Structures are given as C-alpha cells and as structure tokens.
Amino acid sequence: MERNPWRELFPQLSGKDEAFLDSAASSLKPRSVIAAVDHYYNDLSVNIHRGMYKSSYEATMLYEEARAKVAAFIGADESEIVFLRGATAALNLVATSFGLARLQAGDEIIVSELEHHSSFLPWQAVAAKTGAKLVFVPLDAEKRITVDAFRSVLTKRTRVVALTYVSNVMGYVTPLCEIVPIARSVGAVVVADAAQAVQHLTIDVKALDVDFLAFSGHKMLGPTGIGVLYGKSALLAGMEPIEYGGEMIDDVAKDRSTWKDAPYKFESGTMPIASAIGLGAAVDLIRSIGIPTIEDHVVRIRRYAYTQLKKIPGIVIYNPTADTGTIAFNVEGVHPHDAATFFAEKNVSLRAGHHCAQLLIRALGIEACLRASFYLYNSYADCDRLVETAREAVAFFKGVGF
Amino acid sequence: MAELDNLYREVILEHYKNPRNKGLSQDPGYVTVHIKNPSCGDDITIQTLFDGDVVKDCRHEGHGCSICCSSASVLTETMVGKTLKESKTIAENYLAMVSNKPFDPTVDLEEATVYAGVRQFPARVKCASIAWQAFLKTITDRN
Numbered sequence: 001m002e003r004n005p006w007r008e009l010f011p012q013l014s015g016k017d018e019a020f021l022d023s024a025a026s027s028l029k030p031r032s033v034i035a036a037v038d039h040y041y042n043d044l045s046v047n048i049h050r051g052m053y054k055s056s057y058e059a060t061m062l063y064e065e066a067r068a069k070v071a072a073f074i075g076a077d078e079s080e081i082v083f084l085r086g087a088t089a090a091l092n093l094v095a096t097s098f099g100l101a102r103l104q105a106g107d108e109i110i111v112s113e114l115e116h117h118s119s120f121l122p123w124q125a126v127a128a129k130t131g132a133k134l135v136f137v138p139l140d141a142e143k144r145i146t147v148d149a150f151r152s153v154l155t156k157r158t159r160v161v162a163l164t165y166v167s168n169v170m171g172y173v174t175p176l177c178e179i180v181p182i183a184r185s186v187g188a189v190v191v192a193d194a195a196q197a198v199q200h201l202t203i204d205v206k207a208l209d210v211d212f213l214a215f216s217g218h219k220m221l222g223p224t225g226i227g228v229l230y231g232k233s234a235l236l237a238g239m240e241p242i243e244y245g246g247e248m249i250d251d252v253a254k255d256r257s258t259w260k261d262a263p264y265k266f267e268s269g270t271m272p273i274a275s276a277i278g279l280g281a282a283v284d285l286i287r288s289i290g291i292p293t294i295e296d297h298v299v300r301i302r303r304y305a306y307t308q309l310k311k312i313p314g315i316v317i318y319n320p321t322a323d324t325g326t327i328a329f330n331v332e333g334v335h336p337h338d339a340a341t342f343f344a345e346k347n348v349s350l351r352a353g354h355h356c357a358q359l360l361i362r363a364l365g366i367e368a369c370l371r372a373s374f375y376l377y378n379s380y381a382d383c384d385r386l387v388e389t390a391r392e393a394v395a396f397f398k399g400v401g402f
Numbered sequence: 403m404a405e406l407d408n409l410y411r412e413v414i415l416e417h418y419k420n421p422r423n424k425g426l427s428q429d430p431g432y433v434t435v436h437i438k439n440p441s442c443g444d445d446i447t448i449q450t451l452f453d454g455d456v457v458k459d460c461r462h463e464g465h466g467c468s469i470c471c472s473s474a475s476v477l478t479e480t481m482v483g484k485t486l487k488e489s490k491t492i493a494e495n496y497l498a499m500v501s502n503k504p505f506d507p508t509v510d511l512e513e514a515t516v517y518a519g520v521r522q523f524p525a526r527v528k529c530a531s532i533a534w535q536a537f538l539k540t541i542t543d544r545n
Contacts, residue, residue: 335466335468336467337526338410341406341526342406344523345406352442353441354442354443358443396406400411401415402468
C-alpha cells in the first residue's frame with residue numbers, strides 16, 4: 001500500500017490512533033500554518049495598518065501578502081479579496097449589503113435544496129424583507145443541480161443565483177461554468193458558496209466569471225476565524241459596509257462620513273491578523289502540492305473506501321457518484337447518532353446529523369446521516385478502518401437488537 | 403466497547419423497540435412541552451396529566467436516536483404516580499447524573515439508573531437529557 005507523503009506535515013496526526021474523516025467540517029492544520037500564526041503572536045503581536053513602527057509594518061506586510069496569495073490562488077485582483085470571519089460572514093455580507101439594497105418585490109433569487117444553511121438562510125431573510133421570491137432549482141434523482149434544471153427555473157425576473165459550488169454532504173460539483181453564462185443572459189448576479197470547493201477544485205474566478213465567491217480558511221488547512229469574500233470590483237465598489245468602526249473610514253465628520261475603497265471598507269475593527277497570515281501559509285502549501293495532485297488522491301481514496309463500503313449489507317450510501325471526497329451513509333435501521341458513537345469508540349471520527357443542510361436531508365427523506373470526508377492526509381489505512389468499523393457496527397447493532 | 407454494549411443491552415434497547423406511553427393525548431388537561439435539539443434533530447414532546455399534586459399520566463412522542471427515544475419512554479414510566487416534589491427531585495438527579503455532575507445517590511431513579519452509562523459518552527448527554535428537560539419544564543410551566 002502506498003505511503004502518504006503529506007501525513008507528516010500535520011502534527012495532529014502524530015502518535016494518534018485515529019482515522020480522522022471529518023475534513024469537510026474542518027481540515028487539520030499543517031505545521032507551516034501553525035508556524036505562521038506563532039510567528040505573528042511570538043514576534044509581532046501588534047496591530048496592522050496603523051502603527052508607525054517596524055513590527056507593525058511587518059505585520060501589515062504579512063497580512064497584505066496573505067491577501068495577495070489568496071488573490072493569486074483564485075485568479076482575482078487583491079482589491080477584490082475581502083477578509084472576513086468565514087464563508088458564513090462572507091455570504092451574509094453579500095445578502096445584506098448587496099441583496100437588501102438591490103432586490104425588491106417580484107425579483108427572484110434562485111437557490112437549491114443542496115445549500116448549506118449559510119448559503120440559504122441569508123437569502124431567505126432577504127426574500128422576507130424585500131418581498132423577492134426564493135426559487136428552488138429542482139434536484140435530479142441523485143439530488144444534483146443540473147444545467148437543464150437550472151435553466152427551467154431561470155426567468156427574466158431572476159436577479160440573484162446563490163448556489164453551492166460543491167455540496168458539503170453529497171460532494172457534487174455544481175456545473176457553475178455552464179450556469180454562470182446562462183444566469184448572465186438575464187443579468188442575474190451569481191453568488192457561489194465555495195466553502196467545500198476551494199480545497200478541491202482549481203478555481204479561476206475570472207474564467208468562471210462568477211460575481212461573488214465565498215470560502216473559509218479552516219476547511220482549506222488554514223486557521224479558524226478567517227474567511228474570504230471574492231467580489232467583482234465594480235460590485236464591491238457599489239456596496240455599503242454592514243459594519244462601521246475603526247480602520248474602515250476615509251473621513252469622519254459630524255454630518256457625514258466616507259469609507260475607504262474595497263476591500264478595506266468591509267474590514268472594520270482589528271481583523272484576525274494571525275489567522276489571515278496563517279491562511280496565506282495554507283495557500284502556499286496547497287499551491288506547492290497542487291490542487292490536481294490533492295484531488296487525484298482524495299478521489300482515489302474516496303473511491304477505494306466507497307467500493308468496499310457499498311458491499312456491506314446493512315450500509316446504505318446516499319451519494320454513490322460523489323465528485324469529491326465525501327461519503328454520506330447510514331447503518332440501516334440505526335439512528336446516525338447511535339452509529340456515530342460506535343465509530344467514535346473505534347476512533348473513527350465522522351460527522352453525524354443534518355450537516356447544516358436540513359433542506360437536503362429532508363429531500364433525501366431521512367432524519368440525518370453519517371458523513372465521512374477525506375482530504376490529502378487521509379490514507380488507505382483510514383479507509384480500511386472506516387470499512388472494517390462499518391462492518392462491525394452493522395453486526396453490533398444487529399447483536400444488541402436494533 | 404464493553405460500556406457501549408452494556409448501555410445498549412440494558413433497558414435502553416427494550417424501551418427503544420417497545421416504547422411505553424407513546425402517542426399524545428387530545429385531552430386539553432395535559433401539560434405539553436416540546437423540545438428540539440437543533441444540532442442533531444432530536445425532537446421530543448412530553449405530555450403530563452396531573453391529578454392534584456400527583457402525576458396521573460405521562461406520555462411522549464417524537465423522533466431521535468435510541469438513547470433519546472428510550473429515555474423518554476423510561477421517563478414516562480418513572481413519573482406516573484409520583485408527587486410533584488418527588489418527580490422534580492428525580493428529574494433533577496437524573497439530569498445531574500447523566501451530565502456527570504454531583505447528584506444524590508439516595509434518590510431512587512428506578513430503571514433510569516442505567517443511563518448513568520451515558521456519562522462514558524459525553525457526546526450523548528444531550529440525547530439522554532432532552533425528554534427529562536422537557537418534563538422539568540412541564541413542572542415550571544404548571545407552576
């Protein structure tokens with residue numbers, strides 16, 4: 001069995017007898033990211049953009065370098081990269097600042113049942129406040145978003161298309177490269193939730209021509225508390241900040257104040273500086289290995305696990321054809337929380353529940369499910385352990401009388 | 403794994419598969435409390451009928467994992483016939499026990515004692531608590 005060359009980059013894996021299969025919730029963090037965060041706290045620990053001294057200058061440089069790295073990673077301009085708390089904050093900023101200001105009664109917002117709550121709820125709120133209508137792309141039999149289904153709900157009144165790029169439960173890639181030009185034909189703005197995409201797909205926002213794209217640092221080897229909103233310059237320029245305070249101002253006067261240009265007008269207060277710098281280090285590592293190499297590994301081990309898992313009577317899998325590294329499944333007749341405890345006792349770390357995607361769970365006609373998700377540090381041994389534990393779980397729950 | 407085995411083999415599976423007092427009553431005399439655990443989807447309703455100071459009937463409905471559903475069934479059996487004061491003491495002690503907090507071991511929790519095993523599984527404390535929290539809220543709501 002081939003040796004995984006990347007495991008040793010992750011201190012969380014050393015000396016642990018655990019199969020960590022919950023990267024879609026949060027990935028592990030490599031030493032280089034931890035070192036970048038440590039460097040900031042150990043050696044600098046000062047604020048950015050305002051100090052007239054060396055350590056502040058260095059911290060500012062590192063923070064802005066991180067922005068440049070993120071921009072280069074997705075093919076954007078630096079001024080189009082807004083640092084925020086995470087994908088959730090990024091999607092809320094778009095809905096609140098852009099959506100509330102631009103939408104009105106009769107307008108339509110296209111969403112889907114595949115959405116993570118963070119990609120759906122902000123638009124549900126916008127619809128409730130503006131009178132705009134939420135329209136759902138009908139999912140196909142596999143619960144995928146297809147181009148034809150998207151076309152079937154697009155109208156002249158479609159103003160916003162808010163879709164997940166990769167489903168956090170099913171691991172399906174939404175065909176955004178085909179959907180964006182179709183949305184463009186009616187003048188709609190496309191908002192992509194890329195929280196599960198940016199670590200799996202090579203993204204070029206200019207080629208994709210998406211208007212907004214959001215993702216989190218901690219799902220792509222970076223620290224928690226930092227995320228990114230990409231927005232086209234012209235759109236960001238026309239948007240009002242939703243948080244006012246320190247650092248985001250151009251000029252403050254008693255009667256009227258003005259803001260800095262994007263991205264700074266959206267980065268109010270003291271930002272999570274260390275996390276942003278850590279995200280820069282995460283981008284460095286991902287680029288040095290290469291998304292195609294990572295994804296080749298992820299897809300191969302996911303297929304390896306799936307091929308064995310599907311042979312186990314008593315295991316039901318909901319996404320046989322996933323495009324990226326997730327397996328959504330259940331032990332038949334066993335509530336996923338009961339099953340998850342069994343897996344946890346065997347040190348197989350999975351997620352159980354509705355995965356912040358209640359609309360999808362309902363569409364699947366289930367109460368909840370288990371999710372195994374894979375990333376570059378997962379090994380074939382992790383897959384074997386998942387499969388073996390699944391086999392034991394079926395036997396165990398049958399044995400105790402489920 | 404022995405702990406998990408014990409946990410499931412005892413009362414829990416029996417009540418999960420053959421729940422007692424399941425299904426809600428239409429009688430408006432019952433006090434009804436509905437609790438949801440939004441993070442996992444457990445959803446339980448507890449209905450209690452009082453005769454003066456005594457729990458005359460206790461019923462449950464809902465869905466969730468085996469620990470959640472069975473603990474609702476065990477709750478209803480435990481509470482019928484208890485006074486308000488007794489039932490409150492039992493529920494409080496049970497909730498302290500499953501969450502590994504100090505509790506009074508002299509209080510007889512009857513069949514519910516087996517849920518002490520849940521302490522080994524901190525991630526499942528919520529599952530074991532939700533029905534019993536609903537019952538405690540019943541008492542608060544009644545007062």
